[in-house]
Amino acid sequence: MSDFFPHERLDCYRLAREVAQWVLSAKFPLRSGDLHDQATRAALSVALNIAEASSREGATSKNHFRIARGSAGEACAALDFCGAPGADEQQVKLRRIGAMLARLSA
Secondary structure, three states, X not given: OOOOOHHHHOHHHHHHHHHHHHHHHOOOOOOOHHHHXXXXXXXXXXXXXXXXXXXXXXXXXXXXXXXXXXXXHHHHHHHHOOOOOOHHHHHHHHHHHHHHHXXXXX
C-alpha cells in the first residue's frame, strides 16, 4: 500500500471525491449556471485541499484541512439552492466530511 498518496487512504477524501463527482454531473435548474460553477469549485476545493493537507505536516496541514472544511460548508450551502435530485444526500456527506475535517484540523 506504499504506492498510494496519503490522501487516498482517508475516508474524508473518498467521500469528498464522491460529492465532487456528483456535483460535476448534477443537473442544476436552468439559469443557475453561476450556482453550479460555485458548487463545483467548492466541492473540488474540498477534495483538493484534503489531498494537499495530507501531504504536509504541522500548521500548514491543519490550515489546509480548515480550508477544506470551509469549502465543504460552502458546497453544502450551494446545494441548499440547487434543487437537483439527490442534493440532500450529498449534503449529508458534506456534513460528515466537515465533522471529520474538524477533528483533523484540531
